[in-house]
């Protein structure tokens with residue numbers, strides 16, 4: 001039996017397998033399946049029972065299975081449905097009313113590394129070297145914004161892309177900038193990639209010889225849709241003025257200050273610092 005998930009408290013996550021426990025979440029043989037532990041942690045923190053969870057690129061259905069196991073309602077969409085409870089649909093035009101979702105999770109294609117379907121609308125056919133990939137993802141993010149309730153959360157799981165002989169594509173940073181136009185960043189998690197294919201062949205020797213790096217982690221970006229009153233006229237997220245959770249936000253298992261960890265001073269004053277503002281000590285900063 002795969003290890004049971006636990007609530008993680010740092011921004012570095014690593015999982016022994018795609019699935020946990022003795023149930024199945026998604027399909028571990030599906031290329032590109034999201035580790036179910038990620039969904040378990042996100043849904044524990046940002047949803048409560050009966051909340052509606054949406055995955056616009058559901059793949060093998062990991063989000064749906066974890067959400068239902070935890071007593072949440074879940075709807076999944078994909079251009080290439082792998083099972084009957086996933087609806088065929090383009091993530092840029094979801095058949096959902098505005099502000100219906102309590103949480104949205106997306107694990108999109110990261111450039112053209114995997115062939116998901118023959119559908120010409122598949123974003124996995126767009127090379128992240130070109131602006132068309134980011135334009136398509138911008139439309140997906142706009143659709144997530146439309147369906148998500150104000151004050152609630154979304155998360156996007158993605159990797160940068162490097163292909164030998166081509167420039168490096170910092171997809172994570174570029175998608176983060178796109179999401180930041182609409183949402184408030186809550187946190188960024190680095191998730192260790194456990195790509196079994198890298199254990200075979202001469203990938204590591206080739207990376208040394210070619211002086212490049214293999215992808216070791218994925219980003220998990222967690223964002224919150226601002227309350228209507230803090231959105232400016234263009235619809236972009238204005239800087240947050242309060243750390244207070246939304247009125248209908250779930251009871252979090254861990255409070256905000258604890259989530260940020262012991263090294264984070266939080267929105268108030270730094271630990272040990274007296275009120276009255278920052279006074280330079282005259283000493284050089286420590287490195």
Ligand SMILES: C[S@@+](CC[C@H](N)C(=O)[O-])C[C@H]1O[C@@H](n2cnc3c(N)ncnc32)[C@H](O)[C@@H]1O
Nearest residue numbers: 032033034057059060062079090091116122123
């Ligand atoms: C990385 S996989 C998702 C994996 C999934 N989270 C799981 O655990 O199995 C990306 C998915 O995006 C889908 N996809 C690509 N372009 C899409 C689009 N325009 N609309 C909806 N789904 C799309 C692909 O068919 C593929 O299933």
